[in-house]
Amino acid sequence: MKVPLLLWLLTSCVLSSRANIRLPKVLSSNMVLQQQSQVKLWGWADPGERISITTSWNQQVYTVTTAGDAGWITTIITPAAGGPYSITLKGKNTIELQNILLGEVWVCSGQSNMEMCGNWGLKDIKAIQPTAYNSNIRFFKIAKTTAAHPQDDVTAQWATCDSAALNTFSAVGYFFGRKLNEQLNVPIGLIDASWGGTAAEVWTPDSIISNNPVLKEAATHILPNGMCPHLAGVAWNAMLAPVTSYTIAGAIWYQGENNTGTAATYRLLFTAMIDAWRNAWHQSFPFYFVQIAPFNYREKNTGALLREAQQQSMQHPNTGMIVTTDITGNVYDVHPANKHDVGYRLANWALGETYHRQGFIYRNPLFKEMMIRKDKVIISFEHAQQGLLIKGDSLTEVFIAGNDRQFYPARATVKNNALVVWSNEVKQPVAVRYAFSNTAIGNLFSKNGLPVAPFRTDHWEVPTK
Known part of the structure; x- marks a missing residue:
């Protein structure tokens, strides 16, 4: 019996699409891969499909076979910083990733003070925009979304630092990355996963909170406000879990304002969140964070107690905290406009502690x-x-x-x-x-x-x- 032409075409398209190698958004042209590391590449294809991967910096060929669940993952070796390079993946189709740099990759996360960007009207961003173009700084801005369970991909794309990209990318993250780029003279990749108004619970895997009675009870005090999620784990599932196979150098964090009402349990929550991130990435990476600035919170002393909990969290391994009591002149604005000093102070921590550079003052008197x-x-x-x-x-x-x-x-x-x-x-x-x-x-x-x-x-x- 003859197969109708339309049915044959539809069947061919389905088979063709199923056969194609597919990659997560974070693995794409223009990305920055962590230098001198064992970097993971992963994606999807037909079960049993054999994929060859060629890296242009040494022409080495890696091979991997797709598992029965249609997923594949492998590890490649990256040399010292440089580029641009390309990576070619061949299976039943061919994908060539171009303009790849090797350098240092950092995650930038938190709530609104991390999210603030050029579109917020920041003067220090507006001043730098005319000369902002830098092909050695790359941004990966993850769209706000939530999920009840960990996802395997995000909505984002790698972009070169320029005046347009600064309109939507974290100002703190930019100034942090800019100083690293200037001092280390290597490409910098920045992954921005931030959302104004979020409590730390939404960035923490739900299992961490649901299995701890103290944290579980405290989470009930994080109430919905109509502008951001409040349920434990939902931002983690959708915005961070999908990129935990992407090798990074470390993370910076600016959050705490929305946890002042639960300051008594913040240290337990925060350090558990840090551990959960490190476990998910299978990396004991450095985690540097910002102590919240002075602000007229509704309840007396809650901001002071939250800052105290943040400082106590510095006892957790491989962490560091910058102090911001001097960067705001308006205690009725929870968003200090000075983001360059915040980014530079975080960068000084990384330069001194992670990269062991001399001459950078980064530890506040305690x-x-x-x-x-x-x-x-x-x-x-x-x-x-x-x-x-x-x-x-x-x-x-x-x-x-x-x-x-x-x-x-x-x-x-x-x-x-x-x-x-x-x-x-x-x-x-x-x-x-x-x-x-x-x-x-x-x-x-x-x-x-x-x-x-x-x-x-x-x-x-x-x-x-």
Whole structure:
């Protein structure tokens, strides 16, 4: 019996489409692959299809056979930074990926302060746009979407850094990548997965939260607001899980504002999220994050407690935190406009810790210990070897208390790289707090120019109502 021509054509098209090698969006022309690494390539084709992969930097041929579920994955070796190169994949069809660079790849994630871009009207982006073109910086901006289960692909494409791309790409991510590119002189690939208004729960695999009673209960306090997701794991499933096979150098994170109401459990949540990311990527990559800036939150002290939880999270391996108490002059705007200092400070962490470059100051002074000498308290700090300085006539936002736990405004002076604090109202001091409130903008700095992180020496219950 003769097969009708139309049916034959339809059948041929179906067979042809099923036979084609397919790749996830993150594996495409213009991408940046992590240099000097074992990099994964993966995709889909007909079960049993044999695929050959040729890399132009050494003409080496790799082969892989598609599994029964139509998926395939293999590993290639990348040399030192360079390019542009190409990768050719041949099976029943041929795909040639072109204009590929080898360099350093970083994920940029979080909520609105990470998402902010040229379209938000940022002056520091508008100023740089006329000269922004840089073929050695590439962006992969992942579209906002959610899913109940981990997905295998995202909506995004690799783009070269230029004035148009900066309209939609993370400003913090750009300034971070720009400094790395300038200092390391290698291509930089940046993956932007950010969404304003999101809590950390939505970026954490749901299994992490549902299997922990403390986190599960805290997640019930993250309520929908109509502008962003609130269910655990849904942004992770759709925006990050699909790219976890893509080898990266590390991650930067700017988030926390939407978790101030659950500050008491944020450290547990945040460090569990970091571990979940590293487990999914099968990499113990560095994770550098931003301490949230001063802002007039609705509930008293919740911002201070969230910042404290962030600082405590630095005890987690291979993490680092930058302080931002000095970058906002408006505590009624949760979005500080200064994004270049945030990006550069994060880059300094990476340059100093990840890339072991000398001369970059990146560690903010942190409270170390206190000693009581009669009616005075002497505060010492980590990372203040070059000394401290007070910007202005006197130290602001410093308070002292006795056993009655009543805090009074205090006076302070710098002496021998330590802070001496006292008040005529407190003859027998037991505790000191500095910049420990939602809106406090401190004026104590290292002589290297970095602000001292907010701190308290007590462990008393902090009122939030």
